[in-house]
Amino acid sequence: MKKKLLLVDDEVEICEFLKSFFEDRDYQVATAHSGVQAVEQVESFRPDVVLLDIQMPEMDGLSALREIKEKYPRVKVIMVTAVETQDRIEAAMRLGADNYITKPLSLEYLEKDVQEKIESLAGI
């Protein structure tokens, strides 16, 4: 079965870039551009891993994280932060985020991290 990844960022371009990157790596990828969409997509697409931007309009990353983790605690969520949102990392980790990465990203590290989360799921 294909690895399923949900990308959530209000910037469409970022989603599109990462989508093609992960599709090249044999992932099945869905995208969402707000917290509300993200929760909907988790319900319908059932991803293994969610890459969730912490700062978005219309329900921010933290609220989306809370809902996702309440309904689907098995889904792995990696938060994406920027320098100016680093103060929210702690809150995210308390809400059950599985990891966080900071923009600008290292593609190699990102891929490794997503891969690890998938593997940890398979291990359960």
Place this chain on the structure above:
Amino acid sequence: MTNLTRTNRQKKTEQKFDYQEALRDVARSMVRLKRPDRLLKLITRFIDRQFGLHHTSLLVHEPSKNRYVFVNSKGARRVPAGLLKFDSDHPLIRWFALPRRKTPFQEDYLLLTDIKKTLNKAHFRLAADSRASELVKVQKTMEVLRVELVIPGYFKNDLVGILMLGGKFSGRFFTSSEILFFQTLAHDCSMAIKTAEYNQSLLEKNRELENRLQEIEKLRHKEQRTYYEIIRSLAEEVEAKEPTVFGHVSQVEKLGMMTARELGIDLSGQHKDILSAALMLHDVGKIGVPDHILMKPGSLTPEEWEVMKSHVEKGAKILEPLSDFRKVKEIILSHHERFDGTGYPRGLKGEDILIEARIVSVVDSFHAIVSNRCYREGRSIDFALQELEHCAGTQFDPQVVEAFIRVIRREIAKGRIDVTALQH
């Protein structure tokens, strides 16, 4: 590629595209644009439009974090600004960064097609195993980002930026003159970035220095002000010890300033403050003279007289920490010198004595004559002026005496001098 085919290709492309002209445009933009981010944007857009590439990306070194961030990107496979970075230990960065090694292609660029060819060469794989594995990683990065050509930009020996280019829509290869053009462009960008960085840090440093200097100057000024006030109260203390000369200081100051003006001395800016301070503080050293000498009704013994005379040096010493009033100290030290060279403490003569000191000397003596002292009644103004005239050329500078007499006569005529007030 042989030199011959290279030249031929170059000629061919030059007909299509004037690189010289394009570079001149860029150079002109560099001069116009003070902010390098706008220049980089401009260059990215320029390459994107001019060469028909799948994408064009520019990475810039962030010195504070020692990483390379994608700042500008154009085309279908563009990398959103600020999304990706290469850390300094990334294989691609290591490939180009210090120490600058020659790539196997003898050039400062990497073409994906060349890498493939090189990796296929058995001797390269065998000769430089670690280099080959590094090159494999570089190749992978280029493939992931769909990059065909990588051009590093250096300033001196620092890798400042990297130009990453996707393939051409036409499917054609990059020509050597195109690569050369990109290299020049990358070099120009690096220079612009570094110059802007340098200017920025210089500006900041300058501003910081200026602020600090201003603060120091303010503090110093405040300190000097405080010290000056202390000395002034000391001077008042001295006067209080000799109740009969109360008012002396302000009188001496007023008459002294008028005499200086009469002599046409430059009293602009600090000059005025210096003379004023000297006139007011000239006897401050008396604070160090014991009261029994200072207030002795009878005449002083030679020993007592020596102590009395030391007040000029003591005054100068008190003034020493006031760097703004270095000249005041000199005036105070010299106000008992005599024009003929027989005064104290140094026996200076004529014009070797500061003009300000010569003024203080005349005004102070005048005042001493007319004032009531603990040992005698004050004399009349006429008597005092006669005395000054008598001593002009020996004790006093005759020109100062003349000017002073003119001032006094004018002031009396205008009713501004109250003879009894002087005689306190």
